[in-house]
Amino acid sequence: MELKMPDLEEISLELIIHGGNARAEAFEALKAARAGLFDKAKEHLEKADSEIHAGHKKQTALLQSDGEGAKAPANLLFVHAHGHLMTAMSEKSLIEELVILYKKLNRDYLHFT
Numbered sequence: 001m002e003l004k005m006p007d008l009e010e011i012s013l014e015l016i017i018h019g020g021n022a023r024a025e026a027f028e029a030l031k032a033a034r035a036g037l038f039d040k041a042k043e044h045l046e047k048a049d050s051e052i053h054a055g056h057k058k059q060t061a062l063l064q065s066d067g068e069g070a071k072a073p074a075n076l077l078f079v080h081a082h083g084h085l086m087t088a089m090s091e092k093s094l095i096e097e098l099v100i101l102y103k104k105l106n107r108d109y110l111h112f113t
Contacts, residue, residue, distance in 0.1 A: 008073070008078055012080070013081070015085045016081045018051045019055055019084040023087070023088040025045070025051060026045065026048040030095045038102075041102075052092065
């Protein structure tokens with residue numbers, strides 16, 4: 001059984017939305033860390049995690065459907081959506097490391113002043 005295009009388009013758009021929301025939250029975390037607001041940075045990273053999890057859940061359900069015989073047609077929008085979500089995941093991972101560095105720099109700066 002093939003998935004209907006509207007279903008695949010809807011899932012694709014949801015992936016793009018979750019990826020975009022995750023990316024926005026991750027960059028808000030970076031801004032907060034730069035300002036020394038580490039609790040706020042943590043909150044934004046948790047929200048980013050939540051968005052990534054929601055997107056990943058949708059993507060996994062689609063892959064499981066495909067494995068069960070509901071074949072999804074090749075679709076450029078879905079490829080774009082997948083890339084969008086994966087990029088958000090990568091950016092969030094890098095931003096987590098940058099938040100750690102900002103924390104360390106802040107702690108070291110306070111120690112020497």
